[in-house]
Amino acid sequence: MRLEIRAAGFGGQGIIRAGLMLATAACIYGDKNAVETQSYGPESRGGACKSEVVISDKEIDFPKVSKPDILIAMSQEAYNQYAHTLKQGGTLLLDSDMVLKQKKNLDIQVFEIPATKIAEKLKNTIVANVVMLGAFTSITNLVEVEAIKKSILDNVPKKTGKLNLAAFEKGYDYGKLLKKKKR
Amino acid sequence: MTQERTVLTGKHFMQGDIACAEGAIAAGCRFFAGYPITPATEIAERMARRLPEVDGVYVQMEDELGSMAAVIGASYAGVKSMTATSGPGFSLMQENIGLAVMTETPCVVVNIMRGGPSTGQPTKPGQQDVMQARWGSHGDYEIIALAPSSVQEMFDLTIEAFNLSEIYRVPVFVLADEIVGHMWERVTIPSENAIKRVNRKRPRTLPEKYVPFLPDRDLVPPMASFGEGYRFYATGLTHDETGHPRTDTAKAQQELVQRLCDKIRKNREKIVRVSANMLEDAEVMVVAYGTTSRSAMSAVREAREKGFKAGLLRLITLWPFPDKEIAELAKRVRAIVVPEMNCGQIVREVERAAKETSVIFMPKLGEEPHRPVEILDAIQRGSYK
Amino acid sequence: MSEDSHPFERFLRDGMMPHIWCEGCGNGIILNCFVRALKDIEIDVNKVVVVSGIGCIGRLSGYTNTDSYHTTHGRAIAFATGAKLANPELKTVVISGDGDLFAIGGNHFIHAARRNVDIQVICANNFNYGMTGGQYGPTTPLKAWTTTTPYGNIEHPFNLVHLAAASGAVYVARWTTLHVRRLTESIKKVLQKEGFSFIEVITPCPEIYGRRNKMATGIEMMNWFKTAAEIRNASDPAEAEISPEKIVVGEFIDAEKPTYDHLLREMMKQVQERIRGEK
Incomplete structure (x- = not known):
């Protein structure tokens, strides 16, 4: 099994960090192999930013994503650029506060998560990435909850651990609800 | 501590x-x-x-x-x-x-x-x-x-x-x-x-007998450090074994520069490393390094699934160039595919080593590495050569 | 030591003699003052590293019987920075020329001075690129004649002592090769001082520079130093002019400031103590 996940948005949203959290959960706290690669412009804030994670139970040769199974879109630009690259029947998670216009006739499953609003309620929009990761976890069942929690804590400053776990839980619950509705 | x-x-x-x-x-x-x-x-x-x-x-x-x-x-x-x-x-x-x-x-x-x-x-x-x-x-x-x-x-x-x-x-x-x-x-x-750690050879003589650029049989001279009392001199000028500049004799230039080359050339067998993958029966060999070799590995696996006898020679050492290794394998394959993220550099060395065997070069510039399907396509082309 | 041997013999690498310098050149005086200073302060010569760049004076590192290294053009200070930081026990002395240190190597000079790396720099200023046949350089006086200023120099020269002071050097002095006693004293001082120290030595280059500028012999150039030199210790280096009429020399700055080396070791100690505390 080789799964390709692409997360995209703009610099400063924690896109690369979210990819790292996911990959760490899969290959350090889980029993799979994972590779994260990234792409960004010379700007550290605001420019287009993309994180790609490949998860597999075999050795991973080609480290990049060619046709993602799952796309996380955190900006309108990211949606416009990548929504159509998803595999047929692939899963799209989008931040509904950032992606306002969607294309029609795409053969994909769309989950709309108001990640930025949820993060705002936690008084810190910087954790929108972790809200998305929470939703990702409940929607995809790809990684164990405990594994991803551990890897979140590995990847954030100690004093923000609680805030990040709260963001994860909110996103997780939201994702769970969405999934129920889809059924 | x-x-x-x-x-x-x-x-x-x-x-x-x-x-x-x-x-x-x-x-x-x-x-x-x-x-x-x-x-x-x-x-x-x-x-x-x-x-x-x-x-x-x-x-x-x-x-x-x-x-x-x-x-x-x-x-x-x-x-x-x-x-x-x-x-x-x-x-x-x-x-x-x-x-x-x-x-x-x-x-x-x-x-x-x-x-x-x-x-x-x-x-x-x-x-x-x-x-x-x-x-x-x-x-x-x-x-x-x-x-x-x-x-x-x-x-x-x-x-x-x-x-x-x-x-x-x-x-x-x-x-x-x-x-x-x-x-x-x-x-x-x-x-x-x-963890295997190797340290430079140290002088085995007293400081007053130390000749800083006198090589051992492996062509490498032992090395003292500053502050140990060896009081040696090193210069970017052409020099003799004592380290003293010799800017006006052909002999000094020949001896020094030849040894600087030879200490690597004559030890190449100990230095050069490649990784051979599925090459035993291969008809097409991909030669690649770095990220490109991972695209190539995916392509080779896909080619095998499709019934093409492909293999990958991954270069771990780029210099000294693994020309002997490539020359040996080149005799046994129909074609060699060389993908690189440039306009053609290592491929020149591969061509030199491959002699008559045909070489398909695949350049790539920009953000993404070669997609495996691109290399797969070249492997298929190579199979009909 | 036998009676007929030179008193500095043990400080010189005899296999390297005869030296390459021209008749009337002042580099030999600088070498002499340097080894005299080594001898006078009874420094552990095994810990002294002499580093030089490219040019006539660059050969000096080969002549001192110390650990020594002859770098590429302009890189002596950067090389010395690496050696000194890697082994704090070393006394790293850079002896090089004005073109080497202030044209191609100028960036390394100002940054090593700014960091206050514990390096002692002695600059032989002969106003031109002697080894390549006398082209103008960063210290060539305005209107001077060189092989690449056939119509007279139209560039303003650096005032090296002012530059060194502004960059943060903790010791700044200028002497001519006529001031052998004072130069030797300055060298002795910096060999015993911590921090980025700079001594400019105005040195005659009659063969290449002097003869194009109406001073065809070493004697004539030394006569210029003699009549023009004016000792003004502790004066403002910004005012230290060099002109046909006046060469201001002296010890301009002798200050104390934490060295980079010291701050580095302090930081390393703190980091390591913190780690031990964490256990």
């Missing part, structure tokens, strides 16, 4: 650049001089944090000219030393890379290759400096360059680079592309005792 901090034994999810820094520290590197440059900055940042913990020195120099000079100075003071850079900085370092070659200085230079020429695309990958690594400084010389293709190899081959530089008293390059440098992957770091 800081023993357990020197080797971070265990499993880590790590970035290539960081694994490189950890490999250096594990190899015994205790001096880093550099200048910030994308996409190698993470190595400097890691070294700045880590070296003081293990009693090592990090210094940020005013430019890459100075960085390379400081690395040579530290090595002559007896400390394993390195720098890390990318294309534009690598260009500036060429001057003192030549000095390091001429004064036989063990040191490691990491080049995380981005898109060039000039400032090019700082955050995008390239394999465009592989010929510069071979021929970048003026004059004749032989050099060693290793090309990691995974985060694990960023760790392992950085250690290897230090060991080779200490054995042959020559600068050794770690030539990684931006993807390998910035990629995150699992790394297994062995225990302190399991």
